[in-house]
Amino acid sequence: MGVEVVTFGCRLNAFEAEVIRSKAEDAGLSDTIVINSCAVTNEAVAQARQSIRKLKRERPGARIVVTGCAAQTQAAMFADMAEVDRVVGNDDKMRGEAWRETHAAFDVGAGEKIAVSDIMTVKEMAPHLVDGYASGLPRVFVQVQNGCDHRCTFCIIPFGRGNSRSVPMGAVVGQVRALVERGHAEIVLTGVDLTSYGTDLPGAPKLGMLTRQILRHVPELKRLRISSIDSIEADDDLLDAIAGDSRLMPHLHLSLQSGDDMILKRMKRRHSRNDAIAFCDQVRRLRPDIAFGADIIAGFPTETEEMFSHSLDLVEECGLTFLHVFPYSPRPGTPAARMPQVAGPVIRERAKRLRAAGEAALRKRLQAEVGATRDVLIESEGQGRTEHYLPVAVAGERVGSVVPLSIAGSDGERLTT
Numbered sequence: 265m266g267v268e269v270v271t272f273g274c275r276l277n278a279f280e281a282e283v284i285r286s287k288a289e290d291a292g293l294s295d296t297i298v299i300n301s302c303a304v305t306n307e308a309v310a311q312a313r314q315s316i317r318k319l320k321r322e323r324p325g326a327r328i329v330v331t332g333c334a335a336q337t338q339a340a341m342f343a344d345m346a347e348v349d350r351v352v353g354n355d356d357k358m359r360g361e362a363w364r365e366t367h368a369a370f371d372v373g374a375g376e377k378i379a380v381s382d383i384m385t386v387k388e389m390a391p392h393l394v395d396g397y398a399s400g401l402p403r404v405f406v407q408v409q410n411g412c413d414h415r416c417t418f419c420i421i422p423f424g425r426g427n428s429r430s431v432p433m434g435a436v437v438g439q440v441r442a443l444v445e446r447g448h449a450e451i452v453l454t455g456v457d458l459t460s461y462g463t464d465l466p467g468a469p470k471l472g473m474l475t476r477q478i479l480r481h482v483p484e485l486k487r488l489r490i491s492s493i494d495s496i497e498a499d500d501d502l503l504d505a506i507a508g509d510s511r512l513m514p515h516l517h518l519s520l521q522s523g524d525d526m527i528l529k530r531m532k533r534r535h536s537r538n539d540a541i542a543f544c545d546q547v548r549r550l551r552p553d554i555a556f557g558a559d560i561i562a563g564f565p566t567e568t569e570e571m572f573s574h575s576l577d578l579v580e581e582c583g584l585t586f587l588h589v590f591p592y593s594p595r596p597g598t599p600a601a602r603m604p605q606v607a608g609p610v611i612r613e614r615a616k617r618l619r620a621a622g623e624a625a626l627r628k629r630l631q632a633e634v635g636a637t638r639d640v641l642i643e644s645e646g647q648g649r650t651e652h653y654l655p656v657a658v659a660g661e662r663v664g665s666v667v668p669l670s671i672a673g674s675d676g677e678r679l680t681t
Contacts, residue, residue, distance in 0.1 A: 265295045265326070270319070272312055273302025275454050275491055277332060279405040284331065284357050291363035293370075295325060300357070301332035301342075303424045306593040309334045313345070320347035327370055331357040333424030336383055337597075343377040353380035354424055358390070383426035386411075387464075391435040402643045402664045403489075404448045408436050408474065409455030413463070416521075417532045417599040418564065418592065421456060428460045433474050441482050449666055450487035450513075450641055451478075458490065459497035472501025479509050486666055487641065487651070489513040492559065495520070495543040496535040507550035515653045516547065517557035517586065523578030524571040527564050530603065537574060544582040555629065555652035557586030562618050563611030564592050565603035572614050579621045585629045586653070587622025591615040630654065630674035638679075640669045654679055 267288040269281040281300050288298060297319050302308040312334055320328060327349045330342040336354035343351050350369065356362035362379060369375040389410050411426040412419075431439075440451050453475070455461065462469040471493070478488060488511055490502075495518050505512050518540070522528050525537050535543075547554055560575055579587065591611045594601035633654060640648040640656050642663050648656045655678040661667055673680045 267293050267296050267298060269298045269300055270315055271300040271332075272308055272315075273300075273304060273333070275405060275452070276407060276410070276456060277302060279407050279454055280358065287358070287360045288329075288363045288366075291360060291367045293327075293363060293367050295323075296327045296329060297323065298357075299328065299330045299332070299335075301330060301334035303333035303337050303420050303595070305590065306595070309338065313342075316342075316345060316347050329366060333421060336380060336424040337420055339378050339380045348377065351378045351380060353383060355383050355386045355426060356381055383411075383424070386426045387429060389429040389431050391431045391439055401448060402641050403450040403452060404443055405452045405454045405491075406436060406439050406443070407431065407455060408453050409458055409461045412457040413460060414457065414534070415532060417530065417603075418521075418561065418595065420595040420598055423597070425456050428457055428463060430461050430463070430465050432465060433462075433469055433477055436474060437477055437481050440478050440485060440488075444482055444485050447664065449664055450489060451485060452489045452491055453478075454491045457494065458492065459494045459499075459502075470499040470501060471497075472499040472503070472505060475505045475512065476501055479505065479511060485511060487511060487513055489653075490516065492517040492519055494518075494534070496539055498543065503547065503550060506547060506554070513651050513653070514551050514554040515557070515651065516554065517588075518543075518559070518582075520558040520578065520582070521561050522564060522567075522571075523560070523575035523581075524567070525574075527567055527571050527575075530566060531561075531564060531600070537578070540578065541581050548583065553652065555585045555654070556582060557588065557653075558582065558584050559588045559590065560618055561590045561592050562615035563606040565594075565600050565605050567592075567606055567614075576618060576621055579618075579625055584622070584625055586626065587618060589615050589618045589622065627674070627676050630676070630679055633671045633679055634673055636671050637668050638671060639666050640681075641666050650679070656681065 267285050269285045271277050271281040277300050301312040329350045331352040335351050339351045342348050409430045411428045412422045413428045459471050461471040520540050523537050638650040642648045642661045642665050648658045657678045657680050669681045671679050
């Protein structure tokens with residue numbers, strides 16, 4: 265058997281899984297399971313540990329390697345698991361040398377289990393063009409940025425990903441062009457702190473300039489989508505591209521985290537509640553049909569019921585369609601873990617209410633689409649997505665194509681044609 269990669273967490277991890285599989289197989293590894301872990305919550309770490317135990321029971325002869333953000337921040341914990349054969353660092357996992365060393369260690373049957381370097385010393389980022397994407401796969405990801413220079417009080421990710429670093433614009437454009445030539449209809453730009461793109465590059469180009477260069481130099485690209493952004497860092501070029509090029513999809517996912525100003529300060533975020541609302545209003549004037557998603561944390565330390573209500577109200581005030589709700593969990597070593605904590609049952613109840621508000625907002629948007637004609641990217645047999653990332657039930661359309669479809673109704677979860 266070859267190399268199987270089991271991925272937890274964000275879209276960036278999903279992209280990196282393809283790089284990991286390719287480099288591990290090129291290094292000669294076989295019958296190996298790689299756990300690409302996430303550290304964003306305690307639950308994500310627990311899920312990785314549970315998966316390791318389950319996979320070892322199912323495939324006792326397979327080697328298990330753990331990598332990803334949780335492996336970077338909690339290497340010793342994973343190395344202490346009897347089921348784990350090796351722990352590879354989060355930057356190391358993208359390098360062929362780390363997998364060749366892993367193969368050599370397995371060959372001799374001994375050696376140090378932990379192969380994790382100091383990620384804070386990593387200053388540059390190499391482009392990784394994924395060769396493993398199946399030709400014609402509808403939507404593919406291009407990693408343009410990694411790491412984060414900010415230190416939000418709840419977040420462990422900078423210590424799992426390192427400081428912000430970017431792929432040069434020319435390399436990104438080249439990757440996009442190559443993927444389009446392979447038949448991929450939609451490209452998603454992804455990173456850890458996407459709107460910090462370029463701060464480490466000569467001339468400090470911003471995400472907006474990168475976006476405009478892609479759209480200009482790859483005219484054959486059908487659809488360009490941007491993953492999660494920090495709205496306070498959105499630059500004028502990005503706003504101009506949103507307003508002026510229909511190939512840039514009218515869908516933005518925002519890292520909002522809270523709707524209360526005091527909680528935002530305690531999180532060490534750089535925007536206020538009014539900043540978030542004003543940004544959504546501004547973008548909606550530029551692109552009236554835009555769909556917004558957002559990350560919101562429920563039950564951050566010191567959050568009162570009134571503070572929480574401000575987050576709940578933000579769903580309507582920002583006109584959010586997609587909500588990604590995180591019940592707060594303290595991450596060891598972060599300042600928020602030392603703040604007065606909200607009781608677990610209260611956190612879960614608030615998360616439940618936020619999710620209910622998100623589900624209601626999605627149903628409202630789905631219903632508002634009835635009667636419209638949308639360009640739908642056919643993702644798989646029976647499933648597509650509109651420009652706004654709304655799911656559509658489809659039949660008889662070719663996977664990978666973009667087709668105009670009239671929206672006839674909604675089942676509450678998907679549009680129907």
